[in-house]
Amino acid sequence: DGGITQSPKYLFRKEGQNVTLSCEQNLNHDAMYWYRQDPGQGLRLIYYSQIVNDFQKGDIAEGYSVSREKKESFPLTVTSAQKNPTAFYLCASIPQGHMNTGELFFGEGSRLTVL
Amino acid sequence: DAKTTQPNSMESNEEEPVHLPCNHSTISGTDYIHWYRQLPSQGPEYVIHGLTSNVNNRMASLAIAEDRKSSTLILHRATLRDAAVYYCILRGLRDDKIIFGKGTRLHILP
Numbered sequence: 001d002g003g004i005t006q007s008p009k010y011l012f013r014k015e016g017q018n019v020t021l022s023c024e025q026n027l028n029h030d031a032m033y034w035y036r037q038d039p040g041q042g043l044r045l046i047y048y049s050q051i052v053n054d055f056q057k058g059d060i061a062e063g064y065s066v067s068r069e070k071k072e073s074f075p076l077t078v079t080s081a082q083k084n085p086t087a088f089y090l091c092a093s094i095p096q097g098h099m100n101t102g103e104l105f106f107g108e109g110s111r112l113t114v115l
Numbered sequence: 116d117a118k119t120t121q122p123n124s125m126e127s128n129e130e131e132p133v134h135l136p137c138n139h140s141t142i143s144g145t146d147y148i149h150w151y152r153q154l155p156s157q158g159p160e161y162v163i164h165g166l167t168s169n170v171n172n173r174m175a176s177l178a179i180a181e182d183r184k185s186s187t188l189i190l191h192r193a194t195l196r197d198a199a200v201y202y203c204i205l206r207g208l209r210d211d212k213i214i215f216g217k218g219t220r221l222h223i224l225p
Contacts, residue, residue, distance in 0.1 A: 033213060042202070042217035043159070050211055058212065090158050094213075100147045100206045104213060106158030 002027045006091050006107035013078075013085070013114050021076045021110045023091035029105070030096030032074040036060060037088040037109075046089075049074055050096060078112060086114045118142070119203045124220040127193050135188040135219055137203030142183050145208045150177065150188045152199040153218070159202060162188065198223045 004025045013019045023032065031050050035043040045058030049068040063082025068074055074093075078085045091107045120138040127133040139148065147166050151159040163170055163177045165186075170177040176189040190197055202218040 031211070035215070042200075043215040045212060045214060048211060048213075056211065059214075088156075092158070092213075100145065100208050100210065101164065103161040104149075104151070104159075106160070109156070109158050 004091055004093055004105055004107035006089075006110050008110060009108065011110060011112050013112060015114055016080045018077055018079050019085075019112065021078070021089055021091075021112070023074045023076065023107060025072050025074075025091075025093045025105070027093060027105060028071070028095070029093035030071065031094045032068070033092040033094075033104075034058070034064075034066065034074070034076045035090040035092065037090060043090060046076065085112055087112060118205045118214065119216055121201075121203055121216060121219045123217065124222065126222045126224060128224050129195060130192055133190040133193045133197070133221065135190075135201050135203075135221065136185065137187070138185050139203070139205055140184045142205055143207060146205040147207075148177065148179060148183075148186050149204050149206055150175070151202045151204070151215075152197075153202070154199045159215075162201070164206075193221075193223050195223050195225060197221065 007022045033048045034046040037043050044060050046064050047066040049055035055068050065077045089110045092104050094102045094104050147164050149164040150162040153159040163175050165177045178187045200218040200220050202215050
């Protein structure tokens, strides 16, 4: 079945370590997004990509990095520069050309805890 | 910043209709109104979207004000499974950034 797969579902990290969250989709979608969610809060946009080899910063990009080498993959690296990385991370995708009408598909999320 | 305003939380009784409001006073003519909902510890899921006319689907109805500055998501008969956070967002033709606000946390009372 088509969908978005995020891994790992749960991740623990020591302070000062970088960690990479995986996001893979087989929906043939062009645009992909990363959001961060803190307890009881809404979603905040970290990075997004409309096409391979191109991506833009969202509202809270500091301390994060991404790459988009393949259409189906959009990994997010949480670097040691991110001051408060413990959060729930969500990846989403949407087909290009449907920015105002298309359904945004989300993965099940990755919960990162920094010890 | 989010372009929509929603109440932080609402309560409703099981098996009764629920009306979730959303204000979007700065909406432009080509912006679509979308609703998503997020169950605990899951990613959001699409509920419904519309432009000007009211819309119905198997999950809900969307009522859009004539001036389009507000809309209401209607759950016709709430169940305990409808307890979730509901997000109202605007999507424009050239909006690469898709911004979510804090949404409305809906509590269903048995």
